[in-house]
Amino acid sequence: MQRPILTVSEVNKYIKDILSNNIILSNVLIRGEISNFKNHYSGHMYFTLKDETSTLRCVMFKSACESLKFEPQDGMKVILSGRVSVYERDGNYQLYVDEMQPDGLGALHLAFEQLKNKLENEGLFDQARKKRIPILPKTIGIITSPTGAAIRDILNILSRRFYNIKVIIYPVLVQGDGAKEQIAKAIENFNELGNIDVLIIGRGGGSIEELWAFNEEIVARSISNSKIPIISAVGHETDFTIADFVADLRAPTPSAAAELVVPNRIDIETTLSSFYSRLNYATDNILSKKRSNFDKLQSFIYVNRPIDKIYQYRIRLDSLNKDMLKDIRHMMKNSNLNLRQLIGKLCSLNPLEVLKRGYCVSSINGKALRSVNEVKVGDELKVQYIDGFISCKVNNNQGEIL
Numbered sequence: 001m002q003r004p005i006l007t008v009s010e011v012n013k014y015i016k017d018i019l020s021n022n023i024i025l026s027n028v029l030i031r032g033e034i035s036n037f038k039n040h041y042s043g044h045m046y047f048t049l050k051d052e053t054s055t056l057r058c059v060m061f062k063s064a065c066e067s068l069k070f071e072p073q074d075g076m077k078v079i080l081s082g083r084v085s086v087y088e089r090d091g092n093y094q095l096y097v098d099e100m101q102p103d104g105l106g107a108l109h110l111a112f113e114q115l116k117n118k119l120e121n122e123g124l125f126d127q128a129r130k131k132r133i134p135i136l137p138k139t140i141g142i143i144t145s146p147t148g149a150a151i152r153d154i155l156n157i158l159s160r161r162f163y164n165i166k167v168i169i170y171p172v173l174v175q176g177d178g179a180k181e182q183i184a185k186a187i188e189n190f191n192e193l194g195n196i197d198v199l200i201i202g203r204g205g206g207s208i209e210e211l212w213a214f215n216e217e218i219v220a221r222s223i224s225n226s227k228i229p230i231i232s233a234v235g236h237e238t239d240f241t242i243a244d245f246v247a248d249l250r251a252p253t254p255s256a257a258a259e260l261v262v263p264n265r266i267d268i269e270t271t272l273s274s275f276y277s278r279l280n281y282a283t284d285n286i287l288s289k290k291r292s293n294f295d296k297l298q299s300f301i302y303v304n305r306p307i308d309k310i311y312q313y314r315i316r317l318d319s320l321n322k323d324m325l326k327d328i329r330h331m332m333k334n335s336n337l338n339l340r341q342l343i344g345k346l347c348s349l350n351p352l353e354v355l356k357r358g359y360c361v362s363s364i365n366g367k368a369l370r371s372v373n374e375v376k377v378g379d380e381l382k383v384q385y386i387d388g389f390i391s392c393k394v395n396n397n398q399g400e401i402l
Contacts, residue, residue: 009088013088015086016088019084019086020083020085026083026084027083027299028081028082028083029079029081030080031051031077031078031079032050032051032056032077032080033049033050033075033076033078034048034049034072034075034077035047035048035049035050035075036048036074037072037073037074040318042062042314042318043062044061044314045072045097046058046059047060047072049078049095057092057093057094057095058095058097059094059095059096059315060098060100061311069110069111069212070102070111071111071114076102077103078100079100079101079103080097080099080100081097081098081099081100082095082096082097082098082099083095083096083098087312087315088312089312089315089319111215112208112215112242115242116242119217120245124220124221124245124246125245129224130249131228132229133198133231133249133260134197134198134229136262137165137198137261138166138197139195139197140168140198141167141168141169141170141190141196141199141228142167142199143170143172143190143200143201143202144169144172144200144201144202144203145171145172145173145174145203146169146171148174148203148204149204149275149276149279150202150233150254151169153253153254153258154233154254154255154257154258156258157255157258157259158258158262161258161262161263168193168196170189170190173213174203175203175211175212175213176213179213180219181218183201183219184222186201187201187223188222191227196228197228198228198229198230198231199226199229199230200251201223201231201232201233201243202231202233202235202254202257203234203235203254204254205236205239206235207280207283211234211235211239211241214234214241214242214244215241215243216242220242220243220246223243223246224246229248230247230249231247231248231249231250231251231257231260231261232247232250232251233250233253236252236253236276237252361384362381363381364379364381364382369381376397377394377395377397379393379394380392380393380394381394
């Protein structure tokens with residue numbers, strides 16, 4: 001039986017189909033260390049994953065990178081989730097990364113530490129920057145969810161401890177998309193209002209994901225820039241957020257914030273603790289079921305990837321763009337060389353360059369003379385030198401070469 005003769009493209013496509021249909025390689029978890037990391041201007045990330053003896057090329061497209069909460073770096077140990085496939089043009093196999101998490105430390109915990117160190121180095125946590133909380137404020141601004149347990153607790157304690165204090169509530173999202181922008185805008189608007197003595201920002205307890213809006217840089221800088229003293233009251237006593245470190249005062253809970261902002265506070269944290277625990281338990285159960293359903297759907301998607309071609313074209317586009325820039329630089333280099341050569345030739349043909357070497361040009365009535373036969377005795381000539389001209393009269397015209 002004669003063996004078929006395949007093209008290079010056919011071989012690469014055949015290998016790619018084998019890898020794509022492999023149940024393990026289509027949804028694989030890989031542990032390793034990042035090296036040769038490059039964050040491309042297109043939003044894609046290119047890097048190598050290595051261990052003690054081997055390396056694996058990886059690409060993480062912009063759509064997947066947008067969900068990252070931390071900044072990957074060379075030398076960082078990570079666990080990657082994705083699929084192994086072939087980049088058909090080059091015949092190289094690589095890992096297409098869908099998710100990345102630090103090995104040994106959660107992504108959100110790492111992002112938390114990265115931002116915490118950055119702001120601490122800038123001095124945003126310094127005690128010297130913190131403003132004094134007024135002993136008895138007349139007007140209190142509250143930034144939180146209008147339907148959450150936190151606002152009910154704060155209002156209840158404030159009304160019981162100091163019934164005639166004016167309270168202004170600014171309703172915002174406290175988790176999910178848009179929460180960080182709403183919280184930052186609320187702080188800005190309260191500062192523009194100008195008649196607020198102190199602000200309380202916060203929400204009830206939850207997982208690190210649910211509290212993440214208070215770990216965002218935009219919220220931290222809004223707190224730092226506020227002229228109004230701010231009490232951060234996010235989560236439980238054991239929950240710490242970036243907002244807590246930047247705020248002028250941290251309250252372990254929203255209830256404690258209400259107790260701290262007015263005198264004669266009442267201890268109700270024990271009563272709230274049970275409620276928060278039940279809420280967290282119910283929330284965790286719901287999230288667990290949602291995650292299970294999500295994992296099932298994700299496994300199905302990994303096996304059937306209809307957008308492989310799009311990924312291939314994205315990499316091809318990056319490669320073509322790189323080649324185009326290289327060709328442009330080469331053309332500009334050749335053009336500059338040709339220009340310098342033309343300038344040299346032009347200078348050599350310049351009649352002024354001839355005059356500089358001691359030659360001169362004779363003319364009658366503006367017409368340059370090429371032969372003695374064009375001159376008669378008695379003619380008046382104009383002789384041009386490099387630095388001027390002289391006039392002379394012809395006394396002899398014998399056509400002799402001196």
